[in-house]
Amino acid sequence: MFSDKEQFKEVFLRKLEMTYGKSVEETSKRDQFHVLGMMVREYISKDWIKSAEKARTSKSKQVYYLSIEYLPGRFLGNNLLNLGITGLIKDGLNDLGIDLAEIEDHEADAGLGNGGLGRLAACFLDSLASLSLPGHGCGIRYKHGLFEQKFVDGFQVELPEQWLRHGFVWEVRKPDLAEEIPFWGTVESYSDGGRLKFRHIDAVKVLAVPYDVPVVGYQNKTVNTLRLWSAEPSPVPWQKDIMKYKRETEAVTEFLYPNDTHDEGKILRLKQQYFLVAATLKSIVGTFRKKYKDIHRFHEMVGLHINDTHPVLAIPELMRILIDEENLTWDEAWKITTQCISYTNHTTLSEALEKWPVRILAPLLPRIYMIIHEINERYCQELWQEYPGNWNHIEQMAIIAHGEIRMAHLAIAGSFSVNGVAKLHTEILKTREMQNFYKLYPDKFNNKTNGITHRRWLMKANPELSGLITEAIGDGWKKSPEELEMLNQFDNDEAFLRRLREVKRTKKHQLADRIHKNTGLKVNVDSIFDVQVKRLHAYKRQLLNVFHILYVYNRMKEDKQYKPYPRTFIFGAKASPGYYYAKKVIKLINSVAEKVNSDCEVNKYIQVIFLENYNVSLAEEIFPATEVSEQISTASKEASGTGNMKFMMNGALTIGTLDGANVEMEERLGRDNIFIFGLHADQVLNYLSNGGYSPYDYYHGDERIQLICNQLINGFFPNSSDQFEAIFDSLLTENDQFFVLRDFASYISTQRKVEAAYQDEKSWSKKSLKNIAMSGFFSSDRTVKEYADEIWKIQTI
Ligand code: 26V
Secondary structure, three states: OOOOOHHHHHHHHHHHHHHHHHHHHHHHOOHHHHHHHHHHHHHHHHHHHHHHHHHHHOOOEEEEEEEEEEEEEOHHHHHHHHOOOOOHHHHEEEEEHOOOHHOOOOOOOOOOOOOOOHHHHHHHHHHHHHHOEEEEEEEEEOEEEOOEEEEEEEEEEEEEEOOOOOOOOOOOOOOOHOOOEOOOOOOOEEOOOOHHHHHHHHHHHEEEEEEEEEEEEOOOOOOOEEEEEEEEEOOOOOOOOOOHHHHHHHHOEOOOOOOOOOOOOOOOHHHHHHHHHHHHHHHHHHHHHOOHHHHHHHHHHHEEEOOOOOOOOHHHHHHHHHHOOOOOHHHHHHHHHHHHHEEOOOOHHHOOOOOHHHHHHHHHHHHHHHHHHHHHHHHHHHHHOOOOHHHHHHHHHHEOOOOOEHHHHHHOOOOOOOEOOOOOHHHHHHHHHHHHHHHOOOOHHOOOOOOOOHHHHHHHHHHHHHHHHHHHHHHHHHHOHHHHHHHHOOOEEEEEEEEHHHHHHHHHHHHHHHHHHOOOOOOOOOOEEEEEEEEOOOOHHHHHHHHHHHOOOHHHOOOOOOOOOOOEEEEEOOOOOHHHHHHHHHHHHHHHHHHHHHOOOOOOOEEEEEEOOOOOOHHHHHHOOOOEEEOOOOOOOOOOOHHHHHHHOOOEEEEEEEOOOOHHHHHOOHHHEEEEEEOHHHHOOOOOOOOOOOOHHHHHHHHHHHHHHHOOOOOOOOHHHOOOOOHHHHHHHHOOOOOHHHHHHHHHHHHHHHHHHHHOOOOOOOOOOHHHHHHHHEHHHHHHHHHHHHHHHHOOO
16 A cells, blocks of 8 residues: 555545545545554554564563653654655655645644653654564553643643544554553452462452554564553442542543652552553563463563653562462562563652652552562661661661652662663762662662664654765664764765755754744744753753843843844743742743843844743754754753753754763763853762852852842843742742852853854854764664663564
């Protein structure tokens, strides 16, 4: 159906008619999207069945990636690319007067994640399939993904996201494979041939129904599966009040929690975590049981990877299955469990480390709690052997303490591998945040620097650049992204560098069109496109970026001769709904945009654009058009970052701190091809442990800083004069925890270097080329290979 254009057209038209009973002219773009999607899914299905069959029958180890979030965005374009049929379909549709891009625009963006962590999971799935590795995603089918963001008077307003409104063509509902998940109730003990056993009784049961989504590998016939579980009422009327029961069961998978907010104590979130883990393990153990006789070999054939601590209940749940259902002893079960589970840590921010109050977890999951309690007892005994009498130390490392269960401690104790997501992050885990654990289990700790799929973020998002690259070095880089390094030979090729600039200009024009469409604003494509897109968080320091803009604005107002090189500052960021400070920064960016954009003295030089509802699809339009990438987190706070890599791969130059993966970018690029500024991680950590930072010194010592801080509260923003006191206070009363004022001078002077460098067109293009050439390392293919070889020990099928 997709090897011959004429045949494709014929089938497409026929299906369109059959499905909607309308002629092509009468069908909507959405109808067309839907039919094309169905055809592609049908086309995938043969390879999908084959791949699933291999997974079922082959005697090779399978890995299951458990993640509470996936942020895949749209599937159509990506599937066409990986199937290698984009050209044929584009041409065929063209013949019919239909623009493929327009159809693609009608796919909803699957936003079942908050940011970096969920997008990483989606990149990993793409790499697993593209490397023909037996690795599958397990997640939750939220009815509503991350909220949709709107700005009203410059304030963020959240609307429920509706990605399923018109159906999701890629999924296959599998009601026959549904599992029952028990909550509440009590644990009963009984004797089984003299052996003390436990069972969970009087539980409220929720039905977990799997929806499978195909994950298409890059031109290799592999199609893996992302299994998303949805909660439904169980058909048996367990409850007296059936309506209440229906509401409560369906609520389990109704919403994705906005993660970077304090949600401890939210019982629904805990239900989601157990729901994912219990449904996934039931299904895996069931499959294993059909294939193998001996449960003792479970860990040899199955790897369970937990993406952060959200799925950490996989540890006690697997223990429960092995002990209660498979009749193993504690020691046997523990050996298998700890050899199955591997864990990735994604943050060192202490406020982000999950802890669950015993009073919440114990009644909801009584048997699971018993097991966690027992794990803690035995583990503390082990600690006692190691540190006899040192109660303090043991208390610090315990899994349960002060009425709380520390999920990271459970993850470390119950797994064989703990990894950080960039070199610096892993070092900070080993020497600071988790040093006690590192001392006890040095061999568990390892680093796996994050990566991004170059298929979506370069080949799909930037076909113009991909084409140029392929013309220059052939297309080996598509399967071996490290070959991008071959581009280095064009370092002095004027003609090539010119074409690189032309590609960037094309992408800037396209983004300018998008900006115009979304905001009504016209941007200057000759200006530097300077971009910061990521979740809004104090540590990411969007505020520092704003301070730079205000500095340029103030300088222009003060010195009418001063003309900065034209620059368009572009932002995209969602704030967690309950995060007061972040919402103030959103309002501030919008206020600055209003001030700058409406001032005809400055708006020829600088413009500020804040795009609403930043998501994967918008990101695909932003990265290729960017020239300056803002990666300005307080050093030590950003575990890795992955946006930084997407910008680099598309030829943007980074202005950034030595934080997260920026450090490894700098290692590969050399100092001349990246703009580094600010405190180093050890300096920040030193300040944080020993004090010695006084933001007032910088406020009083730097007139530029003083002016900007004062503008936050002195009526400079006339319509929001009382809005920014909280930001002012965070800097001066609350001691500027993220060192915005401390890094200000260094940031400003580095921005002047960026500006100067940009004006040397040829040298800038060389730097840009170098960024593309050295970005192959940051392909998630490299990352996933490292996981496969060093942690999971799985091989290509
Ligand atoms: C959660 C919370 C919750 C409480 C309030 C503060 C806060 C801040 C951040 C988070 C997110 C933690 C997990 C996470 O998403 N980490 C991100 O993972 C990415 C993929 O590894 C990585 O690139 C980002 O640097 C890291 O922030």
